[in-house]
Amino acid sequence: MVSNDNISNRSLIVNILFSLEHYSAVYKLVRDNEIDLVHVHNFFPLLSPSVFKAAKDAGAKVVHTLHSYRISCISGMFYRPDHGICQICSQKKFPLAGVFYKCYRSSLLQSFFAQVAFSFYRCFGLYNSIDYFFVLTKFQKKILLDLGMFNSKLILKPNFTPYSAKLKTTVPKSNDYIFIGRLEHAKGIFLLLDTWLSLDESFVINVIGSGPEEKWFRTHYEKNNIIFWGSCSYQFTQDKLSNCKYLIQPSLWYETFGLTIIEAMRFGIPVIGLDIGTRRDFIQNKINGFLSDENSFKKSITLSSDYFDYERLSQNALKTAREFEETQVIDKQIEIYRSIIQLQQFDSEVLLNNNISTDLTNRSNIGQDTCFLSIITVCYNNLHGLERTAASILPLPKGFEWLIIDGCSTDGTRDFLVSLPVSNAIRFLVEPDKGIYDAMNKGILLSKGLYVNFMNSGDLFIRSSLESIVAEQNAIADIILYNCSSSDVYGKPVYTRQDPDNINEIKKWACLQHQSSLIKRSVFNKTGLYSLDFKYLADYEHSVKAYLNSSITISFQPQLKLANFIYGGVSTEYSNSKNIAFEYKKIQILYFGKYNKLLFITNMLKYQLGFKFKSSYVINLLRKIFLQKR
Numbered sequence: 001m002v003s004n005d006n007i008s009n010r011s012l013i014v015n016i017l018f019s020l021e022h023y024s025a026v027y028k029l030v031r032d033n034e035i036d037l038v039h040v041h042n043f044f045p046l047l048s049p050s051v052f053k054a055a056k057d058a059g060a061k062v063v064h065t066l067h068s069y070r071i072s073c074i075s076g077m078f079y080r081p082d083h084g085i086c087q088i089c090s091q092k093k094f095p096l097a098g099v100f101y102k103c104y105r106s107s108l109l110q111s112f113f114a115q116v117a118f119s120f121y122r123c124f125g126l127y128n129s130i131d132y133f134f135v136l137t138k139f140q141k142k143i144l145l146d147l148g149m150f151n152s153k154l155i156l157k158p159n160f161t162p163y164s165a166k167l168k169t170t171v172p173k174s175n176d177y178i179f180i181g182r183l184e185h186a187k188g189i190f191l192l193l194d195t196w197l198s199l200d201e202s203f204v205i206n207v208i209g210s211g212p213e214e215k216w217f218r219t220h221y222e223k224n225n226i227i228f229w230g231s232c233s234y235q236f237t238q239d240k241l242s243n244c245k246y247l248i249q250p251s252l253w254y255e256t257f258g259l260t261i262i263e264a265m266r267f268g269i270p271v272i273g274l275d276i277g278t279r280r281d282f283i284q285n286k287i288n289g290f291l292s293d294e295n296s297f298k299k300s301i302t303l304s305s306d307y308f309d310y311e312r313l314s315q316n317a318l319k320t321a322r323e324f325e326e327t328q329v330i331d332k333q334i335e336i337y338r339s340i341i342q343l344q345q346f347d348s349e350v351l352l353n354n355n356i357s358t359d360l361t362n363r364s365n366i367g368q369d370t371c372f373l374s375i376i377t378v379c380y381n382n383l384h385g386l387e388r389t390a391a392s393i394l395p396l397p398k399g400f401e402w403l404i405i406d407g408c409s410t411d412g413t414r415d416f417l418v419s420l421p422v423s424n425a426i427r428f429l430v431e432p433d434k435g436i437y438d439a440m441n442k443g444i445l446l447s448k449g450l451y452v453n454f455m456n457s458g459d460l461f462i463r464s465s466l467e468s469i470v471a472e473q474n475a476i477a478d479i480i481l482y483n484c485s486s487s488d489v490y491g492k493p494v495y496t497r498q499d500p501d502n503i504n505e506i507k508k509w510a511c512l513q514h515q516s517s518l519i520k521r522s523v524f525n526k527t528g529l530y531s532l533d534f535k536y537l538a539d540y541e542h543s544v545k546a547y548l549n550s551s552i553t554i555s556f557q558p559q560l561k562l563a564n565f566i567y568g569g570v571s572t573e574y575s576n577s578k579n580i581a582f583e584y585k586k587i588q589i590l591y592f593g594k595y596n597k598l599l600f601i602t603n604m605l606k607y608q609l610g611f612k613f614k615s616s617y618v619i620n621l622l623r624k625i626f627l628q629k630r
Contacts, residue, residue, distance in 0.1 A: 188250030385458030
C-alpha cells in the first residue's frame, strides 16, 4: 500500500518524476489479471504519472478523477491566502509564481520540486496515457475547458452521498448553524467568524474541524454563540449536522465538489454559501438555500433566521440531494466504465433507429438505388458541429436520405441522434471505427442513394444550392463537382475554392472537396472504398483513382456553391502537416511517378515552424503558386 503519510526524502526524490517501481507493479497487476480499466484518484507525489503509462502499456483504459486543480496549479486550489482566486500559473509551461509564493505546503523548496514535477509531466506528455478525466461539477469542467483541455476527454461524474428515506425531512430541532471544514483561510473561516462576532448571540454557530491554528481561533473568537468542537468522528458530525437549521459554506476558493453541501441537503438542511466556484452547481438562491457575495454574507444569514418559507427550502434541499444518491451515481459510473471498455475491446455497441443490417464485411458491391442522394455525416464527440450540420440539412429534401455514422461519442451525441425526427430517410449507426475513412466506408455500404455526399459534422450545406439540386436531380456524370467555400469555426471566411476546369490539377494537389461533391455509389464498385492505409488523404487517393479510370465521367459545376467547409479539422492542423506531406508524396509517386515538391516543402515548413496559415491572403497566395501551369 502506498500512502502520502509515509513520504520520506528518499522516496520523494526517487519517485516524484517517474516511479519505475510503481510502473512495474501496476503493469504486472494489469497484465496478469487482464484488467480492462484502471481508475486513478491520486497519483502525486509518490505514484507519479508512471501508473497511467503502466496501465495503458498493459492494455487497459485509464481514467483519472480530478479532485483538485493541481494539473495546472501546484496548490491544487487556484487560490492564495494573500490574494484570493489566482490562475496566473495556468497558461505557462514552467510558471515561477507558484514557487515564489510557496504555493505547495507553504515551502519554497517543496514548491520548487512540485513545479518541476508538474512541468515535467506536461512537457513529456505523461498525461497522454489518460483516456478520460472525470470531473465532479459543471463549473470544474468549464474551468478545465477554458484552460484548453478537450471536451471529448472530460466526463462529468459527481461524487455521491448515502441517501435514506428515514433521514429527517421536518423542521430541525434547533435553530443552530453549522460549519464543517478545516480551519484555514481558503475555507472562509475568518469571514465566517468575523461575521459571527457582529451577530446577536441568538445566532449560534457550531464549528467542526481543526487546523494548525485551532487554539488561536478558540482564543480570538471566544464568544457564547461560537462553539468549537474540534476534529470529530463522522457519526458525531452527521448527528450534529442533522439537528442544525443551516449549513454555512463560506469557502473562498473554487472547490471541485461540495460534499458537505450534499450531506446537509440529504437531511433537508438548506445551505448558505458564497457564490464562488462550484456552489452554484448545488445551491439555488432562495430555492434550497442562499447564495451571497462577501458583502451581503451577513445579510443572508440574518434573512435566513426566520425565513418565511423555510419548509420549502428544506424540501427542495432534499430533492437536490436525491440527484447525488449513491446507487444512482454508482450505476451511472458503471455504465460509463462499460462504455469505455467496449471502446477498448472494439466490441461494437450498435445503436440503430431503423433496424439496419450492419454485416458490412460481407458486402463487396453496392446495393440498389432507392433515392437520389445519400448524405453521409461522420462524427465523433462533436455535438455542436453535428447540430450545425443538421440545421443545414433538415428538413430533409424529398428524394434524399441522411446517414450519421458516430464513433461512440461521449458528449451527448447519442441523445441528439435519438431526438431526430423518426423517418426511414434518417438513419444512424453508433459503433467504434478505425478512423474517419472507415466511418465513411460504413456510410457508403449502408447508403441507398444514386449519389453519395460526405458532409461531416460541423460542415454546412448552402441551403439554396441544395434546393437547386433537389429541383434538378440530374445524373449528368458519375462525379459532379460543385464550388465550395471555407470559413473558420466563428464563421469568418478563409477562402473560396474555385474547382479547376482542368482535372489535371489533381496531379498537383487535392483540388476536389468531398463536401461539395456528389459521387455515384457505383463508382466505388470500380475504385474500391476509401483506403485505410491513408489517415489524412484517403479521399485524395480515391479522387486520383477515379480520375485515372477512363470509364468514370467527371463534371465541374463551379457556378453553384454547394457547401461551406469549416476549416480546422485534422487535415488542416499544422501538427499533422508532416504526415500529410508524406501521404501526398506517396500517393503522387504511386499514381503519377513524381510529386509536387513545392507542396511537400510547404507542408514540411508548416510543420517545422508551426505556421497555421489562417490568413486568406496567405492561403490564396499559396494556392496560386501551387496551381500555376508549368
